[in-house]
Amino acid sequence: xxxxxxxxxxxxxxxxxxxxxxxxxxxxxxxxxxxxxxxxxxxxxxxxxxxxxxxxxxxxxxxxxxxxxxxxxxxxxxxxxxxxxxxxxxxxxxxxxxxxxxxxxxxxxxxxxxxxxxxxxxxxxxxxxxxxxxxxxxxxxxxxxxxxxxxxxxxxxxxxxxxxxxxxxxxxxxxxxxxxxxxxxxxxxxxxxxxxxxxxxxxxxxxxxxxxxxxxxxxxxxxxxxxxxxxxxx
Numbered sequence: 001x002x003x004x005x006x007x008x009x010x011x012x013x014x015x016x017x018x019x020x021x022x023x024x025x026x027x028x029x030x031x032x033x034x035x036x037x038x039x040x041x042x043x044x045x046x047x048x049x050x051x052x053x054x055x056x057x058x059x060x061x062x063x064x065x066x067x068x069x070x071x072x073x074x075x076x077x078x079x080x081x082x083x084x085x086x087x088x089x090x091x092x093x094x095x096x097x098x099x100x101x102x103x104x105x106x107x108x109x110x111x112x113x114x115x116x117x118x119x120x121x122x123x124x125x126x127x128x129x130x131x132x133x134x135x136x137x138x139x140x141x142x143x144x145x146x147x148x149x150x151x152x153x154x155x156x157x158x159x160x161x162x163x164x165x166x167x168x169x170x171x172x173x174x175x176x177x178x179x180x181x182x183x184x185x186x187x188x189x190x191x192x193x194x195x196x197x198x199x200x201x202x203x204x205x206x207x208x209x210x211x212x213x214x215x216x217x218x219x220x221x222x223x224x225x226x227x228x229x230x231x232x233x234x
Contacts, residue, residue: 029059037071113129133147142191144156174194196220
């Protein structure tokens, strides 16, 4: 459970209380659960909440890689210094980074994991740690995609939105990008879709609000009037 305090300058403060997630252990992770799985998503909070939960995440990664060498493993660092110190966070994240297909960090998280200043420099360094694709989340500014073939980054601008509550926007963004990637969309198209979902998320109160694919497409169409759409056939 997390209590989230927003300050007037836009900064946030969290208070965490371990719930049922902290009780997850390797024994809960069965190979049968992952049959025919195409993707596995790991959250940094799952690594940080308890040692048993962390071991369960590691076991899940090992199982899916054994069953399918082409499985997509996505990782949202979701770093919370309130839960663990920085050195420990980096140590427990490194084994996941080595197996990651898609890394979804904020700028601050990228710098923390890479140990360097500068978002671009951090993402370039993180590519050497294992991730094939790094999607740098940049809030209202959208995102930038880094790969070995595009180390300078592909900038995908965000959408204007009337922000009410940003809670959960990053998670929504990440989920949407993965949906697009698994659908076979190119990276820029998946990122634009994710930007739209993130923008819609901040326009409602609370972390649990949802939206439909039709609402997302309508939002993008309205915000892209006069521009060439990459979703014209969708």
